[in-house]
Amino acid sequence: MTNPEPAAKPPMERFELFAHGADVGVRGRGPSRAAAFAEAARAMTAVLTDPDKVKANTHVSVAVEAPDDELLLLEWLNAIIFEMATRDMLFSRFEVSIDDHRLSATLWGEALDRARHEPAVEIKGATLTALKVSREADGSWLAQTVVDV
Amino acid sequence: MEPQKFVQVSETEWRVEPFGRMRVPAIIYADRALIEEMDDKVLDQVTNVATLPGIVRASYAMPDAHWGYGFPIGGVAAFDAEEGGVISVGGVGFDISCGVRAMLSELSVADVEPHKQALADALFASVPAGLGSRGDIRLDDDEMTAMLSGGAAWALERGWGEAADLERIEEHGVMPGARPEFVTEKARKRQHREMGTLGSGNHYLEVQEVAEIFDAAIAESFGLSKGRVVLCIHCGSRGLGHQIGTEYMKDMAVAAGAQGIALPDRELACAKIDSPIGQRYLGAMRAAINCALANRQIIGHLARGALSRAIPGATLKLLYDVSHNTCKEEPHRINGEVRNVFIHRKGATRAFGPGHPDLPEGLKHSGQPVLIGGSMGTGSYVLAGTRKSEEKAFSSACHGAGRRMSRHQAYRTWKGRQVVDELAARGILVRSASSRGVAEEAPGAYKDVGAVVDAAENAGLSRKVAWLKPLICIKG
Numbered sequence: 315m316t317n318p319e320p321a322a323k324p325p326m327e328r329f330e331l332f333a334h335g336a337d338v339g340v341r342g343r344g345p346s347r348a349a350a351f352a353e354a355a356r357a358m359t360a361v362l363t364d365p366d367k368v369k370a371n372t373h374v375s376v377a378v379e380a381p382d383d384e385l386l387l388l389e390w391l392n393a394i395i396f397e398m399a400t401r402d403m404l405f406s407r408f409e410v411s412i413d414d415h416r417l418s419a420t421l422w423g424e425a426l427d428r429a430r431h432e433p434a435v436e437i438k439g440a441t442l443t444a445l446k447v448s449r450e451a452d453g454s455w456l457a458q459t460v461v462d463v
Numbered sequence: 464m465e466p467q468k469f470v471q472v473s474e475t476e477w478r479v480e481p482f483g484r485m486r487v488p489a490i491i492y493a494d495r496a497l498i499e500e501m502d503d504k505v506l507d508q509v510t511n512v513a514t515l516p517g518i519v520r521a522s523y524a525m526p527d528a529h530w531g532y533g534f535p536i537g538g539v540a541a542f543d544a545e546e547g548g549v550i551s552v553g554g555v556g557f558d559i560s561c562g563v564r565a566m567l568s569e570l571s572v573a574d575v576e577p578h579k580q581a582l583a584d585a586l587f588a589s590v591p592a593g594l595g596s597r598g599d600i601r602l603d604d605d606e607m608t609a610m611l612s613g614g615a616a617w618a619l620e621r622g623w624g625e626a627a628d629l630e631r632i633e634e635h636g637v638m639p640g641a642r643p644e645f646v647t648e649k650a651r652k653r654q655h656r657e658m659g660t661l662g663s664g665n666h667y668l669e670v671q672e673v674a675e676i677f678d679a680a681i682a683e684s685f686g687l688s689k690g691r692v693v694l695c696i697h698c699g700s701r702g703l704g705h706q707i708g709t710e711y712m713k714d715m716a717v718a719a720g721a722q723g724i725a726l727p728d729r730e731l732a733c734a735k736i737d738s739p740i741g742q743r744y745l746g747a748m749r750a751a752i753n754c755a756l757a758n759r760q761i762i763g764h765l766a767r768g769a770l771s772r773a774i775p776g777a778t779l780k781l782l783y784d785v786s787h788n789t790c791k792e793e794p795h796r797i798n799g800e801v802r803n804v805f806i807h808r809k810g811a812t813r814a815f816g817p818g819h820p821d822l823p824e825g826l827k828h829s830g831q832p833v834l835i836g837g838s839m840g841t842g843s844y845v846l847a848g849t850r851k852s853e854e855k856a857f858s859s860a861c862h863g864a865g866r867r868m869s870r871h872q873a874y875r876t877w878k879g880r881q882v883v884d885e886l887a888a889r890g891i892l893v894r895s896a897s898s899r900g901v902a903e904e905a906p907g908a909y910k911d912v913g914a915v916v917d918a919a920e921n922a923g924l925s926r927k928v929a930w931l932k933p934l935i936c937i938k939g
Contacts, residue, residue, distance in 0.1 A: 333869035335502065335530040362594065363899075381717060392709050399653050399702050402595050426595040433594035434899040435664040435870070436939070438557040439709035441532050442716060442730040462532070462557040462705075463664050463870070 326454050329357035332444075334460045339444055340391070341458035347447065350455035351387060351417070352408040355394055358440075358461060359406055363431040368406035370422035379416040383447040386415050387457050391440035394421060395461075398437070402426045435463040464501045475526075475922040479506070484727065485513040491524040492856065492922040497914060504530040505537075511727040512540050516735070517548020519797050519804055525811050525861040526918035527910070532556070532712075533731035536810035539859045541795065543804050544736040549724065550745055551733035552715055554807030555790050557708035558662075559748055560755035561699030562633075562786035562812075563834035564763055565845065566779040568770070570692040572672045575934065578774050582670065583892040583935045585769040590668055590762055592661035592939035593896035600658040600761065607651055610658075611643035614753030615784075618760035624767075625781075628760065630823035632784040633813060636760070638753050640792075642746025646703065647710060650747075653702030654754065659761040663900060663939030665863075666698040667836070668766065671843065671931035678928045681847045684829040685782055687929045694770070694779055695843060695931070696762050697836050699788065700755035707751050711744045736805055745790070745805075752789060759784055782845075783832035787812045787862035795857050806857050814848035814860040814925045833925050835916055836863045839886060839893065840906025842932045844916045851923035860925040864912035873908040874899055882906075886936070895938040904938060 327349050332339035338361050342353025359365045374397050378389035390410075398404060405423030426433065443460040450456055469477035469491070477498055479489040489509040491498065505528045512534055513522035519541050528537035533553030542548030575582065591598050602610060610617045615629060615636030629636040661668060673691045676682045687693070700707075715732035718740050724733060734741040763781065770777045790807045797804070815822055815831040822831055833846040841864070852858045868876070879898030882905045886893050895901045920927050 331871055333871060335869070336536060336866055338870055380713075385713060385716065388713055392713075395709070396649060396653065396706070399705075400655070428593065428595050428896055432897050432899055433663075434874070434897050434903055436594040436662060438705035439712070441557070442553075442712065442732060443532050445729070460532075462708075 327353055329353040329360065331357055331360060334444065337460050337462050339458060339460045341456065343454055343456050345454055347383065347455050348410040348412045350457040351390055351412065352410045354387065354391065354457040355408045356406065358391060358394065358437065359404055361437060361461060361463065362404060362433045362435065365406045367431055368404045369424045370407040371424050372403070374401065374421045376421060377418045382415065384445050386417055387447050387459060388440050388442065388445060390417055391459065391461065395437050395439060397421060404431060438462040464498055464503055464506050466495055466498050468506060475918050479510055481513065485510055487513050487518050487521045489513050489522045491528060492918065492924060493526040494918045494921065497526050497918055501528055502530050505535045508533065508535040509538060511731055512538060514727055515549050515731065515733060516724060517542040517544070517546040519543050523856045523859065525859070527861040527863060527865050527915045529865040531809060533728060534807065534809040536865065537861060538809045539807065539811045539856050541804040541806040541857050542736065543802060548736050548805060549733040550736045550741050550790055550805060551731060551807060552708055552712045552744065553730055553732065554809050555748060556788035556809055557705050558699035558788055559704035559708060559751035560786040561788045562755060562759065562784060563836055564696045564759045564784040565782040565832065565834050566694045566763060566766065567686050567782050568692045568694065568777055568779055570774065570777055571690045572692060575692050579892055579934065582770065582773040583894050585773040586668060586766060586935065586937050587894035589765045589769040590661055590937060591659065592937060593663045593900065596660055596896065596939065597656040598659040602658060608643045610757050611646060611750035611753050612641050614638055614756040615760040618757040623761045623764040628781045631781040632756055633786055636756055638749045638756065640746065641749040641753050643750050645743045645747040646707060646750050650703045650706035653706045657701040658758060659765060660701060661762065661939050662698050662701060665904060666939055668937040669695050669933050670935035671695060671933050673929050674842065674932040675930040678926055681829045681926065681928045685832055685845065685928060687845060693931060694766055695834065696759055696766065698758065698762070700751040701758060703754050704751040707747045711747065714740060748790060752786065755786065756784070783834065785812050785834050795853065808859055810862050811859045812862045814852045814858050816848045816850035816852055816858065833860050835861060835912060837912035838906040838909035839891060839904065839933055839936045841909065841912050842930055844912065844927065845929045845931065846916060846919065846925035847928050849923060849926055852925060855923050861915050861919050864910040864915050866908055867910045868908050870903040873903045873905050877902045877905045891933050891936060893936045893938065900938060
């Protein structure tokens with residue numbers, strides 16, 4: 315008996331990278347703010363390595379707050395960058411919940427393995443450039459910004 | 464950008480007279496081809512900077528200007544604190560005091576060739592590079608505070624480097640006015656394993672050959688001769704600097720409104736220099752400058768060790784260490800009087816001309832060395848500051864060429880292995896922890912730095928002295 319295929323991700327949840335001169339933009343989309351934020355985080359991992367190469371076997375908790383949605387995205391991504399830098403970890407799965415402008419999350423990942431992950435660059439910080447959190451015409455959420463590498 | 468959007472003052476000077484909320488003109492130094500190649504955001508950003516309170520004379524952009532964070536990369540702007548001038552995190556960058564250190568060997572290319580592989584391996588083994596690489600140096604809280612105050616002088620006292628190094632570093636190796644108490648626990652924690660590490664991305668350590676001399680007299684006073692081997696280090700303040708940039712970027716974005724600063728673009732987050740948050744950032748930023756100076760001092764020491772192991776008896780003398788992401792308080796002549804102003808050089812290099820009092824004796828006649836990093840393929844340049852640069856752009860020059868294509872595009876165009884092999888065929892050895900990183904840094908991904916330095920010379924910002932060709936490239 316073969317293993318069933320893992321359930322396909324709902325088409326509304328996805329991440330992408332976008333071009334920005336010297337650095338790179340990360341963008342997440344999802345049916346909710348939290349889902350879009352989770353996808354933006356996954357996009358950030360994709361700057362470094364293929365997120366599918368990152369096993370989700372260790373977790374770290376994170377909580378941030380900010381005066382508005384966009385600064386909340388900034389705080390969220392910068393909190394992940396801090397955890398990656400200080401724990402030498404990469405993360406591939408993000409369980410996010412947002413209440414007003416307070417975010418709490420569990421980051422799932424593993425210790426950085428330079429040979430296996432072959433990280434391309436180091437992310438210095440998330441910037442205010444192209445920073446946007448918005449509800450699209452189809453009701454989905456978009457969360458994006460440029461990260462400095 | 465379309466040249467018609469500017470008033471062309473000369474072959475290399477393009478001006479936008481104040482419109483809207485601009486307080487001063489915007490001036491871009493570049494030739495026509497470079498202007499046409501520049502992205503449109505440069506015009507937006509250089510004119511946006513011109514709207515900020517307390518800006519003096521003009522908002523400048525260097526020949527290598529490109530899209531940055533509020534400020535263009537290659538942006539220069541000075542502010543007078545007494546006129547409500549501001550300090551901007553984006554005007555300094557996330558890699559505070561990123562810069563280049565050039566060190567001279569006594570060796571010729573012929574001396575190095577038989578040892579090239581061994582030297583490349585020794586350097587790669589000695590200098591940690593790339594994400595996740597760890598330095599061996601651990602600083603407790605007191606030592607970190609000492610480092611943040613003492614910069615390269617602190618490093619020297621701890622045994623890294625030579626006494627003669629200090630006068631060949633900006634600020635003589637110690638940035639005054641550093642306030643370690645404004646550097647957060649998180650920033651210290653992020654630096655914990657990063658002292659003496661190179662970082663990644665466009666950072667590098669290169670062994671290079673002086674391939675061409677443009678100004679024989681200045682080259683001689685710098686100690687550069689054709690065929691001589693030099694070593695250059697390009698990196699900054701590591702995790703500590705990045706964390707400071709991150710934290711204050713957000714704090715200023717929140718605070719700017721409260722200070723009544725109308726930001727044309729939130730990325731221009733800034734604060735009045737004479738405000739509590741402005742002073743905290745200034746103190747923290749100066750501490751980060753010391754971190755970068757200490758880091759390059761340590762890496763210079765590690766490089767000396769690796770070189771002498773690969774080629775016994777070989778030594779390195781420091782030519783100069785420049786920074787290209789800073790905000791410094793400097794005296795400048797504005798409308799006939801000398802005023803202390805806060806100069807942001809974002810992706811721009813200080814370029815003091817001959818006679819400047821801050822230069823050490825050995826460089827007073829020639830002017831300050833200006834070190835311009837190129838790609839692995841195009842090589843790098845050594846320039847010299849000019850007196851003219853003072854009136855042109857507060858003694859500033861470019862810092863590098865900027866990318867021609869995005870990292871993503873580069874990674875799709877080249878494979879790391881292919882880049883390494885092609886460079887090896889040209890006699891350039893690449894050592895890197897990341898194949899994808901090498902692809903993203905492929906020479907073809909960068910613009911032609913030669914055109915940039917030519918324009919900088921024609922604009923009077925600096926004088927071309929020498930062209931350096933890479934022999935060994937260590938990348939993170």
